[in-house]
Amino acid sequence: MTTARAREILASLRALECALTACYPYAACLGASTRKHRPDWWQLYAREAPVSAGLPLPQAADYAFLAFCERTLDQDELDAVLAAGLASAPSAQQVELVNTLDWYQRQR
Amino acid sequence: MRRTLEWSTHAEYDRDRDEVIDSRQRMLWAARVLSAVTPPQHRTRLCELAEARSAHDHAYVQGLEALAACGSYHLDPELRFDATLWRAARAACAATSDAVLAAQGNTRALHLCVSRPGSHHASRGFALGCCVLNNLAVGAHAALASTTQRVAIIDFDAHHGNGTQDIFWDDPRVLCVSLHQYPFFPGSGAAGERGPHDTIANYALPAGTDHGPAVRAYAQALERVHRFQPSLILAEAGLDAHAADHTSDLLYTDETFYSFGCLTAKLLDDLRCPLVAELGGGYTESALVGGLTALLDGFGVRS
Numbered sequence: 474m475t476t477a478r479a480r481e482i483l484a485s486l487r488a489l490e491c492a493l494t495a496c497y498p499y500a501a502c503l504g505a506s507t508r509k510h511r512p513d514w515w516q517l518y519a520r521e522a523p524v525s526a527g528l529p530l531p532q533a534a535d536y537a538f539l540a541f542c543e544r545t546l547d548q549d550e551l552d553a554v555l556a557a558g559l560a561s562a563p564s565a566q567q568v569e570l571v572n573t574l575d576w577y578q579r580q581r
Numbered sequence: 582m583r584r585t586l587e588w589s590t591h592a593e594y595d596r597d598r599d600e601v602i603d604s605r606q607r608m609l610w611a612a613r614v615l616s617a618v619t620p621p622q623h624r625t626r627l628c629e630l631a632e633a634r635s636a637h638d639h640a641y642v643q644g645l646e647a648l649a650a651c652g653s654y655h656l657d658p659e660l661r662f663d664a665t666l667w668r669a670a671r672a673a674c675a676a677t678s679d680a681v682l683a684a685q686g687n688t689r690a691l692h693l694c695v696s697r698p699g700s701h702h703a704s705r706g707f708a709l710g711c712c713v714l715n716n717l718a719v720g721a722h723a724a725l726a727s728t729t730q731r732v733a734i735i736d737f738d739a740h741h742g743n744g745t746q747d748i749f750w751d752d753p754r755v756l757c758v759s760l761h762q763y764p765f766f767p768g769s770g771a772a773g774e775r776g777p778h779d780t781i782a783n784y785a786l787p788a789g790t791d792h793g794p795a796v797r798a799y800a801q802a803l804e805r806v807h808r809f810q811p812s813l814i815l816a817e818a819g820l821d822a823h824a825a826d827h828t829s830d831l832l833y834t835d836e837t838f839y840s841f842g843c844l845t846a847k848l849l850d851d852l853r854c855p856l857v858a859e860l861g862g863g864y865t866e867s868a869l870v871g872g873l874t875a876l877l878d879g880f881g882v883r884s
Contacts, residue, residue: 494655494658495658496658497658498657498658498659498709498710498766498767499657499709499768500657500658501656501657501707525654528648528651528654529643529644529647529648529651530641530644530645530647530648530654530656531644532644532656532707532708533644533648533654533655533656533662536654536655536656536657537654537655540655564768564769564771565743565767565768565769566768567768568764568768568769569766569767569768570768571764572764572765572766572768
């Protein structure tokens with residue numbers, strides 16, 4: 474999956490008003506890749522939500538981090554980072570992103 | 582060979598919170614079918630953390646244990662984890678593991694575990710799809726640490742058993758065969774995913790697959806199991822590929838599950854092998870009751 478294709482799918486999900494933390498099963502993985510690519514965002518999150526950032530299971534902290542990003546950051550800027558992460562993500566995460574869009578489009 | 586069905590359940594699934602699918606109702610449907618054959622064995626033990634670590638990363642298990650004391654947190658959009666869910670996952674895991682150890686070496690054993698939360702999407706270090714611990718994987722490890730040399734895990738849930746595949750990806754002692762819709766949640770399970778020892782076999786079925794192609798694919802999957810010559814077979818018995826189930830696009834019928842039961846029973850006879858299965862998906866009453874009843878008929882344990 475190219476970054477451009479990932480951007481396109483994210484835009485389609487946003488148009489359907491689907492937050493990734495509400496619809497994408499690998500949301501925590503996106504949180505983890507965003508943490509890696511934007512440590513400054515993670516630091517902001519850790520200051521504003523220290524309890525969530527300090528959870529003992531990384532999957533829980535990363536999921537909550539993505540929810541924080543979706544709530545507080547500029548969507549275009551966030552989606553650019555997410556798309557880059559998705560382009561290098563394991564195949565299952567990419568296939569599931571397409572599945573997720575397909576599922577929500579069929580529900581409308 | 583005539584087999585006698587045993588089944589077990591535990592009391593920890595009884596939660597009425599925010600799950601998308603009502604686990605309690607599903608368990609009651611299954612219990613209705615199974616209780617007509619034989620009464621359940623009630624399990625109460627929780628699995629030890631060391632048992633869970635046989636299949637999962639140390640840090641993951643310790644993280645879950647610590648998180649359970651922190652409150653309630655999402656791990657994915659559908660999975661809200663807390664102390665109640667952790668207890669249920671540990672109870673389900675212990676129930677399966679105990680059933681596996683009891684069945685080991687008993688060539689006539691046929692045991693079905695009716696437990697929630699689910700398990701086959703839980704990988705070494707990641708919870709997914711309401712699955713936190715991988716019960717069959719923990720059970721397989723318990724058997725392998727005992728007298729069992731080779732284990733085959735058959736998964737016919739509509740969704741790929743990604744967690745089981747991940748855990749046994751590079752373990753030549755365990756053959757994982759999965760029959761599922763693809764592409765579909767959880768995004769894995771392509772036919773090309775075979776593992777470094779060719780012990781992963783994915784039968785990736787397109788949306789709309791119905792009885793005939795499904796039974797042919799299942800027969801192929803069982804031929805693969807036969808060649809592997811396991812001494813123990815574990816199964817993820819999902820009924821959500823039934824046409825009456827809204828959560829997949831597969832179109833199996835009661836007859837399909839009857840055929841699965843017949844084919845599996847013949848394989849068990851040929852291999853003189855015990856079977857321990859756990860109930861997987863099946864989210865409508867007609868799919869779960871119809872599919873499970875047909876499966877038991879195929880096994881020859883109801884009539």
